[in-house]
Amino acid sequence: MSGRFTWFNTTSLTLGFVFLYLPILILVFFSFNESRLVTVWAGFSTKWYVELFKDEAFLDAALVTLRVALLSATMATILGTLAAVVMVRAGRFRGRTLFSGMIYAPLVMPEVITGLSLLLLFVAMGIDRGFWTITMAHITFSMCYAAVVVSSRMVTFDNSLEEAATDLGCTPFQAFIKVTLPIMAPAIISAWLLSFTLSLDDLVIASFTSGPGATTLPMKIYSQVRLGVTPKINALSTILILIVTMGVITASILTKRAEAQRKADERMAEA
């Protein structure tokens, strides 16, 4: 396998990774800066982290974001799963193409348009904007992602499993709960995680649909940055990166373990 790390390969790899990760490294690095200025190093300190946890506004925003994300991810997963079941199970019916097309359309819709149209809707209906409107907006767009994730798993689901359950005495509803849901669980969990991340992430739609008293973390960060960046933002970003990284690593370890377990099981079956 000689020649895998040629001069050219090494350089392009390094450049690529630098391009991807240098900004993030700088951001993390300056979160530990003593100075108020984000570009001048003045010694190591964790004081911005302490500041961050003293800042009521930031904590409030974090709490709102978390609540919105939890609620909207859960609702989106439930609705998305139901939509996926219909799309995969119902077979051919009039307007099936239209229906599935309409489920996927918001995936490619510019966020600004989604946000704006939701804002107009809420105004027209005279709904006070705030926590609930953000949540509803997030349910609307992350539901599509959930439906896509669940339905891609659903198409490989063997329907005879559910039939077997009814044959053994389950009503169709019991069969769904006892057999279909547990088997679909991994897809449903990843749909939930995806919806959760999307909601956590969102700035555009939240800005359109939020009102006084309900500011999400991305909105808070954005408005702070406009007034000038403080290392507090760096500290906050570092914490977010840490959480996301830990999530990704945990998820990949879990899948790897499941894979190894499955392979070991198959060896056992052949023995």
Add this chain to the structure above:
Amino acid sequence: MNISSAKKPSARFEPWEDPNEKPLVRFKNVTKRFGSFTAIDDISLDIYEREFFALLGPSGCGKTTMMRMLAGFETPSEGIISLGEDDIGTVPPYKRPVNMMFQSYALFPHMTVEANIAFGLKQDKWPKNLIQERVEEMLSLVQLRKFAKRKPHQLSGGQRQRVALARSLAKKPKLLLLDEPLGALDKKLREQTQFELMDIQEKLGMTFVIVTHDQEEAMTVASRIAVMDDGKIMQVATPEVIYEYPNSRYVADFIGDVNIIEGQLGNRTEEGVKLSWAEGQPEIAIANNTSRSENENACFAIRPEKVHVSREEPVDADNRIRGQIDDIAYIGNLSTYYVRLSNGMIFKAQESNRRRLANREFTWEDQVWLSWRNTAGVLLD
């Protein structure tokens, strides 16, 4: 009809011959349509208790629909399906004393072997100790006690098949449905499993209905076979009758190999009837096993293994035709000779290879005599 049963030479099991016997399952003028497509076309059929009944036919013949109506996954468009005294046409699957073993086995992947077998019992709210007992019993029946704690994907194909069987038997159904149960197994294992299935069926005294497209499988396991085609039942009979006395060209052709000769019936004599079928070919003598009238067009069917091939003219044979060997299919234990008659027809004759290949009597292009007794074939419509 004078047929000796190969299966149970002593006490013969033939409830269908007894007019006082009540069938367990009765299809009465059942039709099933899917949109404009008729899957089952006005079928009436009785299946008796303790039968091992096979629904046999090519794919798309409606055999699976019949089974799914018995399981409750489909409801008949017309007609009545009864189980015992009850009309079960519209009873949902979870309320029928019928269980099914699925072609894909449909084992629950998130449950152990034990939990799979116990699933139906828990659903019926059996007491815990009885469930435990029953699961143990089923595991011993299919010889999987060691594998109780494993998950389905930790088992081989044959073991999964046995778990599926155990799970479908656990609830002691009045009727067990088997949908192509051995389709996923290799040939050796399939043959072995056929006998296991028969043993289990006999031991438990249950009624089994099997759907298969494999005629050998149906012949091996079944007490009676229904040959289906295009939503209709062509013939229902024991494997022996289906093979030796097919009632139609379709059945004769579908089960095993056959030579079919079309011709015209001559005068009836004491010995039987003669069929003239081609210029310059001797008439075929057929023993008197038919009620067909004289001078009628008819089809004569004869199985290749009932035709004898010889070099010398067999002077005392009822029927003999001369031909030339066109091709030989050697499959080890048997050879099938494709013999071309003087009118161009290819006639199949099968001989078992009692001698080694090097000592074989005939080879390509040889002139041979084909001969058979007048009782060897049947007349069809």
